[in-house]
Amino acid sequence: MTDSVVEEIPADTLSLLDGTEEARYGDFGIPAAVLAEMTHRCPLQCPYCSNPVELERAGDELTTEEWKRVMTELADLGVLQFHFSGGEPMVRKDLPELVRHAREVGLYTNLITSAVMMTEEKVKELADAGLDHVQISFQGAEGTAADLIAGFKGGHEKKLAAAKMVRDAGLPLTVNAVMHRQNLDQLPEIIEMAVAIGAARLEVANVQYYGWALKNRAALMPTVEQLDATTRIVEDARERLKGTLVIDYVIPDYYAERPKRCMGGWGRQFFNISPAGKVLPCHAAETITDLEFDSVKGNKSIEWIWQNSDAFQKYRGTGWMPEPCKSCDFREVDWGGCRCQAYALTGDAGNTDPACSLSPMHDKIFKLAETEAVTDDRDFKYRNYANARTFTAAE
Ligand code: SF4
Numbered sequence: 339m340t341d342s343v344v345e346e347i348p349a350d351t352l353s354l355l356d357g358t359e360e361a362r363y364g365d366f367g368i369p370a371a372v373l374a375e376m377t378h379r380c381p382l383q384c385p386y387c388s389n390p391v392e393l394e395r396a397g398d399e400l401t402t403e404e405w406k407r408v409m410t411e412l413a414d415l416g417v418l419q420f421h422f423s424g425g426e427p428m429v430r431k432d433l434p435e436l437v438r439h440a441r442e443v444g445l446y447t448n449l450i451t452s453a454v455m456m457t458e459e460k461v462k463e464l465a466d467a468g469l470d471h472v473q474i475s476f477q478g479a480e481g482t483a484a485d486l487i488a489g490f491k492g493g494h495e496k497k498l499a500a501a502k503m504v505r506d507a508g509l510p511l512t513v514n515a516v517m518h519r520q521n522l523d524q525l526p527e528i529i530e531m532a533v534a535i536g537a538a539r540l541e542v543a544n545v546q547y548y549g550w551a552l553k554n555r556a557a558l559m560p561t562v563e564q565l566d567a568t569t570r571i572v573e574d575a576r577e578r579l580k581g582t583l584v585i586d587y588v589i590p591d592y593y594a595e596r597p598k599r600c601m602g603g604w605g606r607q608f609f610n611i612s613p614a615g616k617v618l619p620c621h622a623a624e625t626i627t628d629l630e631f632d633s634v635k636g637n638k639s640i641e642w643i644w645q646n647s648d649a650f651q652k653y654r655g656t657g658w659m660p661e662p663c664k665s666c667d668f669r670e671v672d673w674g675g676c677r678c679q680a681y682a683l684t685g686d687a688g689n690t691d692p693a694c695s696l697s698p699m700h701d702k703i704f705k706l707a708e709t710e711a712v713t714d715d716r717d718f719k720y721r722n723y724a725n726a727r728t729f730t731a732a733e
């Protein structure tokens with residue numbers, strides 16, 4: 339793979355996750371980008387974390403050599419981008435070694451991080467290893483509120499310092515801001531902050547409600563008025579900051595007319611690998627508890643798992659679709675929306691995503707969102723191993 343190929347791949351390939359990206363890289367061919375959850379360990383406790391409620395343990399994580407083997411296999415298959423995610427990938431001491439290996443086998447590398455563990459020494463080590471891009475999550479525009487959401491005191495200040503270190507090291511920066519009722523009023527300041535710290539891209543991503551976020555939905559759901567205001571703020575900022583900051587925007591599903599094209603369609607353009615090596619059609623796929631997933635630790639190749647495994651085949655294409663999707667003109671546009679959301683809200687991942695106005699459940703979830711958005715619930719059920727145990731035992 340040549341550098342020119344790498345440059346042609348946008349850093350936003352992961353917007354497939356939120357359904358904002360159009361199909362570009364062909365159907366069922368190996369995806370261009372892979373999201374690697376290096377660990378579920380994390381110093382932060384965000385109540386909307388996209389990790390499954392049942393968090394994987396450090397002892398189950400792939401070893402350094404296993405991750406290297408996976409990267410080599412992916413590069414041989416034609417994967418171009420490797421996104422180091424978590425949990426917090428920086429808790430892994432072998433991160434620079436793994437970044438170096440990824441670059442050696444020709445993969446473009448992106449670090450998706452909370453950045454609270456970043457130091458100048460670590461940034462230098464990662465840059466020297468060949469890291470291409472850094473994406474830092476922010477929970478708000480100022481410390482008190484942001485730290486409350488993250489469940490980590492002093493985190494916001496550390497993130498600001500880390501962003502400076504990243505830019506000083508010459509690395510491109512994306513700011514990821516997950517938005518909800520308790521921080522949407524800070525959006526104008528978050529946009530200004532992203533410009534001030536030198537980000538080239540800002541992802542304004544409203545919370546998607548499965549896993550941890552579903553458990554915290556009443557405390558997070560925005561009002562319709564908040565959402566309308568947000569859309570205006572984003573549109574104004576896009577115009578005003580043209581050439582300075584690219585802004586991606588994902589609205590909350592519950593208020594949409596049509597569902598998002600989640601993952602670019604199940605098993606069509608995306609997979610991720612869990613800390614223990616499970617190959618998943620989406621980062622939240624394990625919330626669908628009646629699916630079983632193959633692992634890179636088994637004797638099957640990643641290519642075989644992608645092409646043939648039951649979990650990928652089950653909702654791939656249109657053959658699985660019920661009405662109204664089955665005879666809908668949009669069935670090859672949004673691929674029936676999000677399987678995880680269908681499972682979370684209807685108990686069957688094979689149903690039409692209730693975010694779609696044609697779903698018989700749509701009005702019900704719209705009303706539910708409106709009702710929850712005006713509650714004064716502000717209590718977070720934080721994402722941590724203790725709560726994971728409690729929730730998992732109760733399910
Ligand atoms: Fe998409 Fe199905 Fe709704 Fe049609 S009915 S718009 S295919 S989710």
Ligand code: FES
Nearest residue numbers: 600620676677678
């Ligand atoms: Fe949409 Fe899993 S989050 S398919």
